[in-house]
Amino acid sequence: DAMVIQNPRYQVTQFGKPVTLSCSQTLNHNVMYWYQQKSSQAPKLLFHYYDKDFNNEADTPDNFQSRRPNTSFCFLDIRSPGLGDAAMYLCATSRGTGPTEAFFGQGTRLTVV
Amino acid sequence: AQSVTQLGSHVSVSEGALVLLRCNYSSSVPPYLFWYVQYPNQGLQLLLKYTTGATLVKGINGFEAEFKKSETSFHLTKPSAHMSDAAEYFCALIQGAQKLVFGQGTRLTINP
Numbered sequence: 001d002a003m004v005i006q007n008p009r010y011q012v013t014q015f016g017k018p019v020t021l022s023c024s025q026t027l028n029h030n031v032m033y034w035y036q037q038k039s040s041q042a043p044k045l046l047f048h049y050y051d052k053d054f055n056n057e058a059d060t061p062d063n064f065q066s067r068r069p070n071t072s073f074c075f076l077d078i079r080s081p082g083l084g085d086a087a088m089y090l091c092a093t094s095r096g097t098g099p100t101e102a103f104f105g106q107g108t109r110l111t112v113v
Numbered sequence: 114a115q116s117v118t119q120l121g122s123h124v125s126v127s128e129g130a131l132v133l134l135r136c137n138y139s140s141s142v143p144p145y146l147f148w149y150v151q152y153p154n155q156g157l158q159l160l161l162k163y164t165t166g167a168t169l170v171k172g173i174n175g176f177e178a179e180f181k182k183s184e185t186s187f188h189l190t191k192p193s194a195h196m197s198d199a200a201e202y203f204c205a206l207i208q209g210a211q212k213l214v215f216g217q218g219t220r221l222t223i224n225p
Contacts, residue, residue, distance in 0.1 A: 041217075042217050043157070048211075090156055099164040106156045
């Protein structure tokens, strides 16, 4: 059973047109992460939520925003996608206490045209 | 700052041969270490983890890794490669408040 679900799996958006990617979890985990992964690279952390506390990475562009309306859902908003934002976006969760692993969704591959 | 280095961006082995993927870490505190596998157009799946206790850790799909503090290493091995093992492998550690820090990744190719 899928525990971290990302929708859609593939998203095509126009240059400059706002786009939202969604993530839901059935694990009731405290922490939710958004990673950006470009081709042949390691995932790069954009931000994470610990419960409702938002933690932005210092080098995450302002173009990227996130919302977490409740424990189960988290959204990634890209306000004005550029060609350089084309990537795989990975959502992950973890319990947030102790040295626990992160559980990843299947990812959303974003194409910007 | 804590970091992870994976030696070799590409590793190629024959089917049935030993798989060895190398990972070294840098950490000022005892690290919690992970190996993840990623198949094309998929998310990351946990193979195994080391937190405390036994330094030889067994994971899924026949993989195991050994934590060696003296060598600051956490290499991943599998005695006999299978075609289905072809994937990208990431070593990672936890930094600070639950932030995963990844190595650069190693692409494993299995030759028939």
